[in-house]
Amino acid sequence: MKGVAEWIWIVISVILGLITITVGSLLLLRQADVVQKQAILQQFSQLGEEMNRACSKGGVGQTTYLSISLPNSARAIYVANASDESPPDKVSEYITKGRNGIGTYLCIQFFDENIPRCEAISCDMIFTYIGTPSLKSTLQTILSSLTGNSPMNSFYLLLNKTDYHLVQTTAVPLIGNLLPNITTTATRTS
DSSP: OHHHHHHHHHHHHHHHHHHHHHHHHHHHHHHHHHHHHHHHHHHHHHHHHHHHHHHHSSOTTOEEEEEEEEETTEEEEEEESSTTOOOOTTHHHHHHHTOEEEEEEEEEEETTOSSOEEEEEEEEEEEEOEESOOSSOOHHHHHHHHHTOOOEEEEEEEEEEEETTEEEEEEEEOOTTOOOOOOSOOOOBO
16 A cells, blocks of 8 residues: 555656656746747837937938847737738738838737837828738748748838828848849839
8 A cells, every 4th residue: 555655746746847857847848938039129119219310310312221020929010000900811911922012000919919119200191011921932031941040021121202291111131141132113002
């Protein structure tokens, strides 16, 4: 009888150890997600500041270059006409195709959130949708998987004040460390 009691304590100890390891791992993963989301929101806030700066200061033709990296947990950064407007249903296709939207609110939406987070911008914007592209393989996702890294969607942005109340933002995928040439001739809107 004494041997059975000892085995019961051993089994209970193993089960409690596994529960402790599982709970600790889940807490660490959640903390990593929170830190990653805060970094994304900081980049988003910086983008909003640069857009407001382009709207209020400088003249027509003023340009600013930025780069932004988004993990796959960020659905999209886009412009909207209302602070609670969700991105279009086919936003991942728009990101892949480099389509533009028009609006006065700069918004970000994460896959795990239903309501987007938006900032009012002091002028109209034409903005290329950026975020997680459609499920089709892109050069960025292929390179990330080959290097063993988690997929990051990096974009190089050109903010161009084209009128006194209009800022046009053109974004192209950033692959590696080479900065691409950006032209502002394409103005496809959705």
